[in-house]
Amino acid sequence: DAKTTQPNSMESNEEEPVHLPCNHSTISGTDYIHWYRQLPSQGPEYVIHGLTSNVNNRMASLAIAEDRKSSTLILHRATLRDAAVYYCILSSSNTGKLIFGQGTTLQVKP
Amino acid sequence: NAGVTQTPKFRVLKTGQSMTLLCAQDMNHEYMYWYRQDPGMGLRLIHYSVGEGTTAKGEVPDGYNVSRLKKQNFLLGLESAAPSQTSVYFCASSRQGAIQPQHFGDGTRLSIL
Numbered sequence: 001d002a003k004t005t006q007p008n009s010m011e012s013n014e015e016e017p018v019h020l021p022c023n024h025s026t027i028s029g030t031d032y033i034h035w036y037r038q039l040p041s042q043g044p045e046y047v048i049h050g051l052t053s054n055v056n057n058r059m060a061s062l063a064i065a066e067d068r069k070s071s072t073l074i075l076h077r078a079t080l081r082d083a084a085v086y087y088c089i090l091s092s093s094n095t096g097k098l099i100f101g102q103g104t105t106l107q108v109k110p
Numbered sequence: 111n112a113g114v115t116q117t118p119k120f121r122v123l124k125t126g127q128s129m130t131l132l133c134a135q136d137m138n139h140e141y142m143y144w145y146r147q148d149p150g151m152g153l154r155l156i157h158y159s160v161g162e163g164t165t166a167k168g169e170v171p172d173g174y175n176v177s178r179l180k181k182q183n184f185l186l187g188l189e190s191a192a193p194s195q196t197s198v199y200f201c202a203s204s205r206q207g208a209i210q211p212q213h214f215g216d217g218t219r220l221s222i223l
Contacts, residue, residue, distance in 0.1 A: 032209070034211070042216065042217075043200050043202075043214030043215055043216055043217050044153065044200070044202075044212075044214050045214070046211035049211060085152075087152060091207075093207060093209065094207065095141075095158065095160060095166070095207060096143075096158075096160075096204055096207030096210075096212070097143070097155055097168065098153075098155065098202075100154065101152050102151070102152055103152055
């Protein structure tokens with residue numbers, strides 16, 4: 001299963017944009033890039049996912065490099081409620097298995 | 111719409127006891143997954159199912175068994191609980207594998223003494 005590399009932690013100021021990077025140099029052609037986040041004492045929450053093209057939804061944007069070896073999750077205006085652990089995950093198109101790494105702990109300062 | 115419901119929410123067991131964790135989803139999803147999460151770590155996949163009557167091993171399947179007799183339910187069993195299985199267990203479901211997002215339950219906090 002392909003793995004991802006993320007910074008352990010990041011800080012942001014409230015109402016500023018946040019760019020969370022992820023490297024996945026061993027991604028295969030059929031792997032989807034998923035982002036989930038987990039607030040304390042809660043189950044993971046889906047944020048966004050994509051295959052090749054950039055994606056936007058009400059929560060965030062996903063920018064995927066042309067060679068697909070890296071991606072960036074963009075939160076356009078961070079709020080205190082966005083403080084969480086963010087996981088970048090590659091998912092096999094056959095099984096949908098999510099192999100979680102350590103994730104990035106995002107702190108948002110008021 | 112309940113989504114993914116896990117039962118029980120908390121449980122304390124003694125070493126060697128057995129128990130079954132229940133996961134129920136009301137979204138008619140084909141795929142279901144069981145994960146465990148130890149303190150300070152990401153989730154690890156235990157077993158998963160790509161449809162009723164099917165199961166497959168994940169990253170850490172040893173010591174666990176699963177069954178998917180009904181599409182809406184996915185059961186995780188511990189036949190002889192060990193302290194190393196103390197963890198928070200999450201169930202998830204999705205409509206169509208990697209193409210669709212997974213919906214997670216609120217977790218079951220299991221302590222084994």
